[in-house]
Amino acid sequence: MREEDTVCVGSDGxxxxxxxxxxKEAFFPKGDFMGMKKHSRQCxxxxxxxxxxQKYFKDKEHRELVSRNTxxxxxxxxxxxxxxxxxxxxDAVMHKAKKYVDNWEKMKRNHIGCLFWGPVGTGKSYVAGCIANDLLKREVTVxxxxxxxxxxxxxxxxxKTEYINALASYQLLIIDDLGVERNSEYALGIIFSVIDRRIRSGRPLIITTNLPLKEIKxxxxxxxxxxxxxxxxxxxxxxxxxxxKREAIASMKMEKAKTLLNANRGEEKCE
Incomplete structure (x- = not known):
């Protein structure tokens, strides 16, 4: 669109x-500036x-950052x-997990983490993943x-120190399935170094494990x-x-497979 179609000249020039x-223009307050009497302004x-x-570029930068961190x-x-x-x-635990995210600044400031423990397949990793994804959307490094x-x-x-320090640098570190790793002296030494360095960093830590709390204590x-x-x-x-939840999902998939296979068998008979 041509400029003359969007602007007009007023009686004041x-x-x-x-x-x-x-x-879209204004006069300089003291009459002129370097020979000019008026300057441009935003309408x-x-x-x-x-x-x-600005919003477009800010949103684009946010999406790219979240995608990269994810x-x-x-x-x-x-x-x-x-x-x-x-x-x-x-679910009560899921509700607490959401409250943890909503109070993230306080959790971070007070170095508060979570230990999600319980039987195999009950969704401990899923809960931790929900926390991670929600914080990632808030531009928190996880x-x-x-x-x-x-x-x-x-x-x-x-x-090895550089790698361990890198883990300690994330605003939130989540260690999934504690207890399934090897029990060698070397492995336990690495685990201790990672946990100890994380604590000394003052940043929160979340752990999931199948180990009973009584056994841990x-x-x-x-x-x-x-x-x-x-x-x-x-x-x-x-x-x-x-x-x-794993058993429930497996059972659901099995029933789905049976339904599909039986349906296909019926189609073959019709032919």
Missing amino acids: LQYCKACGEA ACDRKAYEEE SICFDESRMEEWTFENADMS KMTNFNTIIDDIFPLAD SETMLDKRRIYDRILEMCTPMYVGGTS
Whole structure:
């Protein structure tokens, strides 16, 4: 659109926006400046266009940051679907997890973490994943991993301290499935170093485990005792019980498969 179609000249000699009616020029307060008597100014339309442009680039930057942090956080893309929006929020533990996220600044300031413990398949990892995804949307850096992955990653490294410090740098670190890793002296040494460094960083830690809380608290093996004591020092235990969600999903898939296979058999008979 041509400029003459959007502006007009007022009786004072200034240009005005035909759409909003505001002046697009203004006189210098002291008469002139370097030989010029007037200068450009934004009308309401210009200001709105500028705000929309700034919002577009800010939203784009936010989406790119969240996408980048999410790809770093998870080892499996399916974990990106573990959200409060997809969860049963009537569940007491899920409700507490959401409150943890909503009070994140206080949790971070007071170095408060969580220990989600309970039987296999009850959704402990899912709860932790929901926390991770919600915080990622808020531009919080999160890393969700497990000690088997950490031990495999760290084994060939000459400088193991750099890797451990990197884990400590995330605003939230989530260690999934504590207790399934190897019990060798080397593995327990790495686990202790990661946990100890995380505590000294002053940043929150979330742990999920199938180990009973009683077993964690009564562990007699010295190397494990040192690890568990530090975890209980900063992580509030939360029991995640109920029926196994994995078994329920497997049963549902089996019934679905039976239905499809029986339907296909019926179609073959009709032919």
